[in-house]
Amino acid sequence: QKEVEQDPGPLSVPEGAIVSLNCTYSNSAFQYFMWYRQYSRKGPELLMYTYSSGNKEDGRFTAQVDKSSKYISLFIRDSQPSDSATYLCAMRLPNTGNQFYFGTGTSLTVIP
Amino acid sequence: EADIYQTPRYLVIGxxxxxxxxCSQTMxxxxxxxxxxxxxxxxxxIHYSYGVNSTEKGDLSSESTVSRIRTEHFPLTLESARPSHTSQYLCxxxxxGEGRRSSYNSPLHFGNGTRLTVT
Known part of the structure; x- marks a missing residue:
């Protein structure tokens, strides 16, 4: 069983839609959760970084962590064509320098 | 945006x-x-480093080696490239962070990658 599961998509939505991207995980010890956006031929860019459960908002993006369900989400409001990219979830164990676990990424296309 | 640079961006080699x-970072x-x-x-x-002269192998078995002689520089070397090494490599x-323990809990910042093709 993979540590982190992420639906690869592809996901296609019209401009202005609300997008929900999700990951599930199996290790209850994860405490730090990240979302990365990766454009084609680029490296992953950090979008959101959250600790433990709860919500975090940054502009049109909201990251949500539900540790009881081992489920994290990224919501994109008023989606734009520039949001078209692959979104990677990642998580890490506390106080370890190298223990990052990644999802396989969800491909998102926002149609104008 | 993180200042981490990778060269070359694309490489095709026999x-x-x-x-x-x-790989270099200016932060x-x-x-x-x-x-x-x-x-x-x-x-x-594949590899990681906690600082100068500190390198460790990661989870993925690899025939590559790394060095960390300077804080800002972390090159990866393949002694003999094979087609199975064809991949995207991200640094x-x-x-x-603030305080010794919090440094373990910071997120990763990536470069734009090197796309390697071995023919």
């Missing part, structure tokens, strides 16, 4: 050649990493 993928981050990324797969850790770094 089997058996020795190659070095360069003074103590931790640096090399990941391999293939389509539809999660990122796999990342992690900042020093």
């Amino acid at each position: 089997t058996g050649k020795k190659i070095t993928l360069e 003074g981050h103590d931790k640096m990493y090399w990941y391999q990324q293939d389509p539809g797969m999660e990122l796999h850790l 990342a770094s992690s900042p020093q």
